[in-house]
Amino acid sequence: MSSKGVGLSARQIISKIFVYAILAIGSIVILLPLQWMISTSLKPLSHVFRFPPEFWPREIVWQNYPDALTQLPFDLYFANTMFIVVLCLLGELIVSSVVAYAFSRLRWRGRNALFIVVLATMMLPRQVTLIPEFIVFRHLGMIDTFWPLILPSWFGNPFYIFLLRQYFLTHSRELDQAAVIDGCSRFGVFWRITMPMSKPVLGAVAIFSFQFHWNDFFRPLIFLLDQDKYTLALGLRFFQGTYGTEWNSLMAVSLVVMLPLIIVFFFAQKYFIQGVVFTGYK
Amino acid sequence: MSLAQFVKNQGGFANLSISYKRGETLLAWAMISPWVAGFLLLTAFPMVASLALSFYKWNIISTPEYVGLANYHKLFFSDPLPMHSLKITVIFSLASIPLNIVFGLVIAMLLNTNIRGLAVFRTIYYLPAILSGVAVAILWQWIFSSDFGLLNTALRIFGIEGPAWLGSKIWVLPAFVIMRLWSVGGGMIIYLAGLQAIPTDLYEAAEIDGANWWQRIFRITLPMLSPTIFFQLITGVIFTMQIFTETFIMTNGGPANASLFYLLYLYRQAFQNFKMGYASALAWVFFLAILLLTIILFATAKFWVYYEAESEGDN
Numbered sequence: 001m002s003s004k005g006v007g008l009s010a011r012q013i014i015s016k017i018f019v020y021a022i023l024a025i026g027s028i029v030i031l032l033p034l035q036w037m038i039s040t041s042l043k044p045l046s047h048v049f050r051f052p053p054e055f056w057p058r059e060i061v062w063q064n065y066p067d068a069l070t071q072l073p074f075d076l077y078f079a080n081t082m083f084i085v086v087l088c089l090l091g092e093l094i095v096s097s098v099v100a101y102a103f104s105r106l107r108w109r110g111r112n113a114l115f116i117v118v119l120a121t122m123m124l125p126r127q128v129t130l131i132p133e134f135i136v137f138r139h140l141g142m143i144d145t146f147w148p149l150i151l152p153s154w155f156g157n158p159f160y161i162f163l164l165r166q167y168f169l170t171h172s173r174e175l176d177q178a179a180v181i182d183g184c185s186r187f188g189v190f191w192r193i194t195m196p197m198s199k200p201v202l203g204a205v206a207i208f209s210f211q212f213h214w215n216d217f218f219r220p221l222i223f224l225l226d227q228d229k230y231t232l233a234l235g236l237r238f239f240q241g242t243y244g245t246e247w248n249s250l251m252a253v254s255l256v257v258m259l260p261l262i263i264v265f266f267f268a269q270k271y272f273i274q275g276v277v278f279t280g281y282k
Numbered sequence: 283m284s285l286a287q288f289v290k291n292q293g294g295f296a297n298l299s300i301s302y303k304r305g306e307t308l309l310a311w312a313m314i315s316p317w318v319a320g321f322l323l324l325t326a327f328p329m330v331a332s333l334a335l336s337f338y339k340w341n342i343i344s345t346p347e348y349v350g351l352a353n354y355h356k357l358f359f360s361d362p363l364p365m366h367s368l369k370i371t372v373i374f375s376l377a378s379i380p381l382n383i384v385f386g387l388v389i390a391m392l393l394n395t396n397i398r399g400l401a402v403f404r405t406i407y408y409l410p411a412i413l414s415g416v417a418v419a420i421l422w423q424w425i426f427s428s429d430f431g432l433l434n435t436a437l438r439i440f441g442i443e444g445p446a447w448l449g450s451k452i453w454v455l456p457a458f459v460i461m462r463l464w465s466v467g468g469g470m471i472i473y474l475a476g477l478q479a480i481p482t483d484l485y486e487a488a489e490i491d492g493a494n495w496w497q498r499i500f501r502i503t504l505p506m507l508s509p510t511i512f513f514q515l516i517t518g519v520i521f522t523m524q525i526f527t528e529t530f531i532m533t534n535g536g537p538a539n540a541s542l543f544y545l546l547y548l549y550r551q552a553f554q555n556f557k558m559g560y561a562s563a564l565a566w567v568f569f570l571a572i573l574l575l576t577i578i579l580f581a582t583a584k585f586w587v588y589y590e591a592e593s594e595g596d597n
Contacts, residue, residue, distance in 0.1 A: 027406045236417060
């Protein structure tokens with residue numbers, strides 16, 4: 001705020017150093033678990049249980065990765081996960097946007113009252129509805145299929161509806177009206193004006209959705225039984241149950257499972273941060 | 283400010299005298315129809331159904347048998363585990379949520395001091411917040427290993443012999459609290475955005491008035507951030523109480539049920555023992571417990587959450 005150009009006082013310099021030191025130590029603490037994960041994944045098993053443990057592997061065994069990843073059909077689990085994640089993501093993006101548009105850009109009676117219902121469902125712990133949901137899907141013969149994992153995403157997600165609505169509200173109404181006067185339909189306004197103008201928030205929703213469904217464990221655990229249908233999360237859990245103390249293999253597979261998320265994070269960090277900010281503000 | 287008012291104020295044109303157009307209303311209902319269907323099929327109906335089920339005994343195969351309040355009686359009086367698991371879930375949340383808020387705030391304030399490399403630090407601190415689920419749980423299980431784990435290895439550098447963490451009835455909950463602190467960056471990002479939105483003239487005015495650093499924090503920064511903190515607190519309660527994957531993977535509720543969080547017990551009753559009626563009662567009690575906590579927090583809000591709009595007196 002005030003430090004530009006002018007020389008800093010000794011006190012300001014000391015406090016700056018103090019701030020950097022704390023942030024640096026904090027960063028090390030934050031990164032250490034990941035370093036530990038990488039280091040363990042590259043050690044031979046005999047070195048994993050060496051006392052005292054070593055922070056850096058003395059001997060690097062790249063072979064741990066192919067060995068671990070071929071113990072179970074992780075390529076199949078990856079394909080299953082991607083299938084579910086992509087279909088959930090598309091559903092949540094499309095349906096939540098359409099719903100959010102009606103809640104922000106159209107005028108109709110009862111709009112605000114219904115939006116409060118949306119907010120209330122956002123607060124609802126999903127476990128309350130889980131048992132009847134399970135029973136319904138069982139009656140529909142959908143247990144052990146991907147449907148119970150994908151279908152709910154196509155009914156709009158209250159959290160994303162909230163996010164998108166907040167963003168749509170910031171657009172000016174004059175633009176909509178001008179387009180309507182020029183003969184654009186209401187839906188045309190949504191599709192050709194609102195959506196292209198909302199790329200940041202759509203990016204944020206896409207990333208949140210990807211992150212959530214990639215990490216999701218609870219619902220696949222309940223709805224999937226057959227090993228051929230396992231997602232990566234279920235496969236990883238199964239792997240842990242079978243090779244419980246081979247920590248080098250476990251770390252290798254866990255890291256590979258985390259990797260797509262980390263890559264997406266580095267490329268789309270902007271959207272992550274914007275999205276979080278949209279949510280947390282008000 | 284009430285929720286209804288909040289929604290209305292945000293609507294922008296709520297104060298104009300509105301004549302609703304029929305076509306627009308129809309289009310609106312068409313556009314929200316997936317959500318309406320989802321609300322009825324995936325929320326409203328299942329909620330009523332689970333309430334109804336909670337008065338029945340049903341193993342999913344036999345015909346349901348009406349048992350009145352027996353499930354609730356068992357839950358509160360004869361089965362000790364539901365209240366035990368609710369208690370440890372609340373204790374865990376009461377430790378984890380405030381610690382995450384405090385650490386998140388401190389890091390955000392440090393980052394908001396005109397430092398170089400802000401983007402790098404922000405990336406590092408935020409990274410763990412995007413990771414969760416089974417892979418993270420397995421990583422932390424290894425970190426908490428008493429002989430070969432990272433945490434006790436690091437503690438030994440300082441001459442401290444760490445406990446058995448996940449194997450200890452006393453230390454298992456602190457272990458989960460520590461693990462959750464790793465993702466402190468999620469809240470930090472939000473506080474940082476909030477801090478950057480505080481008008482600097484407030485601080486300049488305070489400085490002219492001779493306010494010291496502490497006064498600026500407690501009289502300006504925290505009050506201005508209080509709505510953000512409040513939002514984090516509410517969502518924190520809802521999400522932290524739902525802890526499941528970590529305990530399922532790392533301890534399976536042990537040792538001696540010391541980490542038997544509520545949802546793990548619910549999961550066992552519903553999907554391992556197939557006691558659908560009893561599990562529904564458990565689900566409703568859980569829902570009411572969270573609702574109660576949320577209501578209590580909302581009731582405290584008027585004492586510490588500061589909304590600018592109220593002081594302007596224009597509503």
